[in-house]
Amino acid sequence: MDNTLYVEVHILQSVPPSNINRDDSGTPKQAVYGGARRARVSSQAWKRATRIHFASNVPETDRATRTKRISALLAEQLVQSTAKDGTGLTAEQANRLAGTLLEPLGITKSAKKEDQSAYLLFFGKQQLDSLVTLLKGRATELAALSDKDLKEEVSKLPVVTALSTGHPAEVALFGRMVADLKDLNVDAAVQVAHALSTHAVRTEFDYFTAVDDENLEDTGASMIGTVEFNSSTLYRYAVLGVHQLMDNLSSAESTRDTTVRFVDSFARSMPTGYQNSFAHRTLPHLVLITVRTDQPVNLVSAFEQPVTGYNGLATESATRLANELTAVATAWGTRPQRTLATYAVEGHNLTEAFGPSVTFPAVLETLGDLVGHWLTNGTLANDTSQRTNA
Structure with a gap:
């Protein structure tokens, strides 16, 4: 019997010029990784976006x-x-x-x-x-x-x-910490990494003006300003411990449903900073689900050497991710029990590493079946149609 079950979500997603998560000075958040400055979206920002999306599909009385x-x-x-x-x-x-x-x-x-x-x-x-x-x-x-x-x-x-x-499912997923009373603490079933660009970025400035529609005498602007922005292809990662979620919810049916809905919300959600100014909402190029029973593995090391992207960033980023999944599995012997993927990008070795691309609804359906079988039987289904190696 497998005592632990981890569902990992790896996402590659490109966002256009935007400032979806800024620091206290208004600059898009950044981080240095692999010696290069990267675009960054904090885990808190994407967790909140995920939680808001998740709650939108929950009856008002069941929300947190x-x-x-x-x-x-x-x-x-x-x-x-x-x-x-x-x-x-x-x-x-x-x-x-x-x-x-x-x-x-x-x-x-x-x-x-x-x-x-x-x-x-x-x-x-x-x-x-x-x-x-x-x-x-x-x-x-x-x-x-x-x-x-x-x-x-x-x-x-x-x-x-x-x-x-x-x-409620939201508290079971994201946990609760109350320093004054430990009995109220809830261990989070979900961990979310800071999203990082797979490549180096530079901050740019949008100089804008506004005109007074009723001022017919002056030709100048009535307001001027600047907004900082960047554009990037992001690697996003989250892991859900199904065993911890089951402990928090005490219901196999709720655990299965919550797992699927979390993955759906994490993939579709988007932080809303400056959304009216940039209309930056996109969908991922690639969503990869890896199911493990040993330990979670964040694959951000695929991008420790920044992608250069002479012919775009998405294809090379996807290839890097595929190669990293294979390399980690070979070197450490930590192969995912299952891989499920949907991707709308071409790249070298994608099918060999991830399995064939299927529709996202099909990925969610298969994930639900896998989690449901584990909750009922303590092991993953012996389904040879699913990928069992990286």
Whole structure:
């Protein structure tokens, strides 16, 4: 039986002139790799884009939220729930009750804003509903108690359990860290690398002007400015530990579905920085899924020597990636158990390394079957139609 299962996503994607992830000075983020300056998109930026895309296909009630306003949201829920049963809580009563309910979580308040926590908390909307359910219709009764008696009654409720179980898929995927209460921590099932260009880049400047439509006297611009940008072919990498996701979700069906939907969202998502100015949304040239049972392997070393791209960057980048997959498998003996790929680019040895290109929906369907079989049987299906070597 394989105790671990890793689903890796390797993507090559070209973006036109853009500034999809900038630093504090407005410059597109960069990194030096292999002695050359590369375009970079931070893992946080692409994780958020992936999470937003993922959530767009989830019913509102099953979604998660990351916010400092958990107390205010809980108070709103209390007001709404008591209004339905006719007992009714005032906003002041609801705020007091919500604050007391959250005390067992050890969530400290912001020093600047009384109605906010000191840090962002990632939780499911159903988990918030479960806190209201704990009161069993006693909200108005509890709100009438003194501070001492209210704290004593709340201490009897499994408040911590309500937020440490029943995680939505987003929390199960990306995890949660709460320094003040370790029982609320959730180990992330997903790791996402910073996207790097496969080649060296230089930052360029877009000089722009704006004209006042109602000014018919002056011919000059009413506003001028500059925006920094670059263009690049990016290597993107993420790995999902199916075993960890199963541990977080406690449901084989949800784990299989979440795995497939994560891969879909990671491939299709795009950070939105300066999107209106550059319309930079593209789809990948290549999506490669490698399934392993030993350890994840980021293949960014394929591009340690920058691609030069005399006839474009995508083809050479794809060839480099294919060669690296084969070289790593040969040198280390760490061959993926399966490879699945869709690519709309030609290159040397692509079919030999990745297997034949199939449609992306077909890749997702086959991935779902593989993960489902592993969850049910503890091993990958013995399907000779899939690639078993790199």
